[in-house]
Amino acid sequence: xxxxxxxxxxxxxxxxxxxxxxxxxxxxxxxxxxxxxxxxxxxxxxxxxxxxxxxxxxxxxxxxxxxxxxxxxxxxxxxxxxxxxxxxxxxxxxxxxxxxxxxxxxxxxxxxxxxxxxxxxxxxxxxxxxxxxxxxxxxxxxxxxxxxxxxxxxxxxxxxxxxxxxxxxxxxxxxxxxxxxxxxxxxxxxxxx
Numbered sequence: 001x002x003x004x005x006x007x008x009x010x011x012x013x014x015x016x017x018x019x020x021x022x023x024x025x026x027x028x029x030x031x032x033x034x035x036x037x038x039x040x041x042x043x044x045x046x047x048x049x050x051x052x053x054x055x056x057x058x059x060x061x062x063x064x065x066x067x068x069x070x071x072x073x074x075x076x077x078x079x080x081x082x083x084x085x086x087x088x089x090x091x092x093x094x095x096x097x098x099x100x101x102x103x104x105x106x107x108x109x110x111x112x113x114x115x116x117x118x119x120x121x122x123x124x125x126x127x128x129x130x131x132x133x134x135x136x137x138x139x140x141x142x143x144x145x146x147x148x149x150x151x152x153x154x155x156x157x158x159x160x161x162x163x164x165x166x167x168x169x170x171x172x173x174x175x176x177x178x179x180x181x182x183x184x185x186x187x188x189x190x191x192x193x
Contacts, residue, residue, distance in 0.1 A: 020146030021091060022061070022193070027148050028089035032058035032173060034155065041154060043132075043185065045076050047162055050130065050185055052154035054171060059150045059192070061089035063108075063124060065143055066101035073104065073167060076158060077128040077183065079140045082106040087115050088123040089148070101126065104181070122174055127182040128167075130156065131189075139189045152188040 034054050041052035064082035068074040082101055087093050096114045100107045106126030113120070131137040132153065143149065155169040169183035 018144055020144050022146060022148070024090065024092045026087055026090050027193075028059040028061055028085040030059060031085065032056065032060075034171070037154075045130070048076050048158050048160050050076065050156050050158045052156055052185065053169060054155040056155045056182070056184060057150070057152040058083070058085060059148065060085045061094070062143055062145050062147045062149060063088070063094065063099050064101045064106060064126075065140075065145055068104070071104070072165065073128060077130045078137070079129045079131075080104060080106070080181075081127050081129055081140075081143070082124065083127055083149075084124040086119070086123040088120060091146075104128065106181075121176050125173065125180070125182060127184050128169075130158075130183065130185045132185055132187045136186050136189050139191065143191065148192040150188070150190040150192055151184070151186050153184055153186040156183050156185045158183065 034056050037052055037055060043050045060083035062081055063084045064080075066080045068078060068080065080101055082099060084094065093114045096110050096112070098109045104126070106124070108120065108124070129140060131140055155171060157166065157168040159166045167183055168179075170180050172180075
């Protein structure tokens with residue numbers, strides 16, 4: 001029994017760090033879809049108010065997944081997903097990058113650009129994910145880097161009236177740096193492959 005426990009722990013740790021390698025080719029060819037709201041949507045989560053600012057949906061490859069527990073934003077967005085579409089969903093391109101996430105940022109590095117830098121910046125993004133339901137949170141828990149997913153919901157702004165804290169989504173796929181991440185209220189999350 002004593003030998004079984006370390007083996008189970010090792011298997012658990014390996015499953016947590018696993019990555020799916022997809023076949024070559026673009027697996028999420030379309031740009032994310034963003035559209036204006038027909039009517040306003042507001043949700044309350046604990047002491048936070050979350051306001052929809054645009055409808056949002058996309059199919060993308062999971063380039064990275066990071067769980068946060070101790071920052072202010074983790075109260076509502078426990079996960080960040082680095083997502084790629086277009087040629088940033090092609091395994092042969094992704095294999096040329098070192099991708100990491102920390103402190104709510106998505107980082108990539110490459111020895112030589114397999115595609116133009118501007119295309120990389122416009123075809124991948126770090127998204128702060130606010131799960132609308134416990135079921136979506138469970139799906140986030142189970143996501144594996146390399147999977148192709150479809151998500152639908154809203155780009156949002158969030159605030160805490162008690163102290164005035166605010167967090168707002170980018171509305172552009174062309175920006176980079178601070179404030180360029182999307183803050184997404186996710187109402188639907190499908191794992192495609």
